[in-house]
Amino acid sequence: MxxxxxxxxxxxxxxxxxxxxxxxxxxxxxxxxxxxxxxxxxxxxxxxxxxxxxxxxxxxxxxxxxxxxxxxxxxxxxxxxxxxxxxxxxxxxxxxxxxxxxxxxxxxxxxLPLWKLWGLERDRIVPTSITIGINTPESAQQRLRGWLELTQVHAVKIKLGSPAGLEADRAMFSAVLQDVPTGAKVSVDANGGWDLPGAIAMSHWLAERGVTYLEQPLAPGQEADLPKLYRESPLPLFADESCFDRADIPKLGDRVHGINIKLMKAGGLSEALAMVHTAQAHGLQLMFGCYSDSTLANTAAAHLTPFATHVDLDSHLNLLDDPFLGAEMQEGRLIPGDRPGLGVYC
The missing domain is CATH 3.30.390.10 (Enolase-like, N-terminal domain)
Known part of the structure; x- marks a missing residue:
């Protein structure tokens, strides 16, 4: 070949x-x-x-x-x-x-498309979240309004862990929350930006405001602190940077509620599918995420999202010059089509 x-x-x-x-x-x-x-x-x-x-x-x-x-x-x-x-x-x-x-x-x-080869059901796919990056409260609020003009929004992920500290996080979150559509779920991703006391405090503060789950609150390397946060947090915890492939999952099974699978860190669909089964064996929930991926990689991941509780495959929606076409947004959900293979074309 x-x-x-x-x-x-x-x-x-x-x-x-x-x-x-x-x-x-x-x-x-x-x-x-x-x-x-x-x-x-x-x-x-x-x-x-x-x-x-x-x-x-x-x-x-x-x-x-x-x-x-x-x-x-x-x-x-x-x-x-x-x-x-x-x-x-x-x-x-x-x-x-x-x-x-x-x-x-x-x-x-x-x-055949991959989802059909694997015998999966597209109607199980949940809405993909759109992402609000760290910014001033006013700019973050405007970013959400931009998303609302671009696509249907049924889930919002807000990036926190600001270098300016927890008060900056709270101010930005509060501003964005004002414009979140009624019924849309809200999650928070700190990308390892908090220490343990800050993560505990923020988990309670965010839970009071209806947040669905908290992703990577502590930096990679601080996994030993996760059990205390697991016990004290009212929110489900998801590991992202702390979980690359299936070998990481057994070490996290007693200290998080779920894992974020990304194709680039996993090594592809084969490893991602192995991670799905390993996580299920440990009673963990699943989500799929992305980096600066185009429609090609996000469509590939979308074929596995019938397994997921949460989906965050929105990077291609924020591109001005994506060269590919593939999975389409339908009522906030990224749905792979009926074309064979990945179903991606130019």
């Missing part, structure tokens, strides 16, 4: 600020795998969360180095390919691009 990689740059309608910094654009990688006249498509996007930042250049270099090692395989050889990729120590985003392309190829060969 032949592999080629093409970079593409996408620009955000509105830059997104979280506790770690601000992103206005991203150069992602489009991987095209060809075999027997069929193309499988995948995407890799850079991200800085967690153990080791993955840049566009490091991901591209890894894929370029791996391509000759994969030339003699076919898309049917997924177990052998996975073993080879493990030997090559590819970063997770590079593995994601290859894994999505392999799944896309197999779906196209079978003539």
């Amino acid at each position: 032949q592999i080629r990689v093409q970079p593409f740059t996408v620009h955000k309608r509105v830059p997104l600020t979280i506790s770690r910094g601000t992103t206005a654009e991203s150069t992602n990688l489009w991987l095209i795998l060809e075999h027997d006249g069929i193309e499988g498509w995948g995407e890799a996007s850079p991200f800085a969360a967690g153990r080791s930042p993955q840049t566009t250049s490091t991901i591209a270099a890894a894929l370029e180095a791996a391509a000759p090692h994969l030339a003699d395989y076919t898309p049917y050889d997924q177990q052998a390919i996975a073993a080879r990729l493990g030997e090559l120590h590819l970063p997770s985003a590079a593995r994601t691009a290859l894994d999505l392309a392999l799944h896309d190829w197999l779906g196209k060969r079978a003539g």
